[in-house]
Amino acid sequence: MLAEHRQTMSQAECIHKLSGVHDALYVLSGKWKLPIVIALHEGPKRFGELQRAIGDITPKLLSKELKELEMNEFVKRQVYTSTPVLIEYELTDYGSSLDGIIQELCAWGIQHRARIQSR
Amino acid sequence: MLAEHRQTMSQAECIHKLSGVHDALYVLSGKWKLPIVIALHEGPKRFGELQRAIGDITPKLLSKELKELEMNEFVKRQVYTSTPVLIEYELTDYGSSLDGIIQELCAWGIQHRARIQSR
DNA sequence: GATAGTAGTATCCCAAAGGATACCGGTATC
DNA sequence: GATACCGGTATCCTTTGGGATACTACTATC
Incomplete structure (x- = not known):
């Protein structure tokens, strides 16, 4: 060649x-999309639960990021019409297709931190 | 359990x-770190070559990103003391350790675009 | 000696991202 | 009836990321 x-x-x-x-x-x-996806990996969560799981995210940002994740079909917003109304966010199958990326980032990040600290 | x-x-x-x-x-x-790493994957490049390969990046940003990539040992700045001086940026072995992440992002991005367009 | 390329630096400016805080209507609890 | 939780929204404000433009010192070429 x-x-x-x-x-x-x-x-x-x-x-x-x-x-x-x-x-x-x-x-x-956005700062919070992957953290939200990771948090939802454990299972469906409510708005407040998500906020606590992630830590330090304001409701405004959480709301905005969730809407974008919903638009991209990564997350499904489930409304249970019980009384009081229960709302849960859950990862879709397509959301789970990000697992490979998350795995790579996670593994690389962990070895990088170890590398930095061993110097 | x-x-x-x-x-x-x-x-x-x-x-x-x-x-x-x-x-x-x-x-x-930063907007340009991965693009720079990807561009250097082809082989060492000079400042101007990089700028042209990436497109639309201003010298200020390119300079800044290269410095950060150098600090993190992703990129080596090679100075050849010929006359005129020749300067090349090349990917280090550690820089190549990002390949897995780039592969995952790339593959996912491509299938995502296909998915969007087929709707 | 003018012009062009190389490898950047310096300055200014703007838009967007994100944080802080307050608030809302509804329900349940004390 | 006050308080507290839920699921957010509205407003304001600051930070910072990044673009535009101009400029520098040096070399090479016309």
């Missing part, structure tokens, strides 16, 4: 990766 | 994941 072709191929691959990563980061933007 | 214990375990797991993901996202913060 000619150098010229290799160059073209790796450039194409680079652009391909750039766009994929960009799209993924776009829907995961 | 008692429900109580399951709950405790999954909470611990949740906190564990939260901290790992947090640490990873912390060093990858």
Whole structure:
């Protein structure tokens, strides 16, 4: 293979990766989206439970992030019309498709912290 | 296993994941860090080459992000004392350890785009 | 000697992200 | 009837991330 072709191929691959990563980061933007998804991984949670599980998130932000997660079909808002009304947020199957990303980030982050601390 | 214990375990797991993901996202913060790492994946690049490869990044931002990537040992700044001086940025082995994360983000991003467009 | 490229730095500015605080209507409890 | 929880909303304010633009010192080329 000619150098010229290799160059073209790796450039194409680079652009391909750039766009994929960009799209993924776009829907995961914001400080709290992944924390919310991780917290919901344990099971459905109510608004207040989520707030306590994550810690330090204000209701305004939690509400906003949940709406965006709902729009992207990562999270389902379940309303149980009992009295009083019970509202639960639960991870959808599509939300669970983020597991690979979360696993990689988590594993890398943990080894990185260990690496930093051992210096 | 008692429900109580399951709950405790999954909470611990949740906190564990939260901290790992947090640490990873912390060093990858900023709009251009992953794009730079991806661009350098093809091979070493000079400042101007990087700027052109990424597109739309201003020299100020590129300089800042490169410094942070260098501090985290993702990127090595090579100075060749020829005349004129040649400066190249190259990915370190540790920088390559981000490949798993990039792969996951890229693959997920691409399937997500396909999913969106097919609706 | 003008022009262009290389590798950045300096300054200014703006929009967006996010935090603090207060509030709302409803229900249940004391 | 006061208080407290639930599920949020509204308003204000600060921070910071990042873009635009200009500039520098050096070298090479026309």
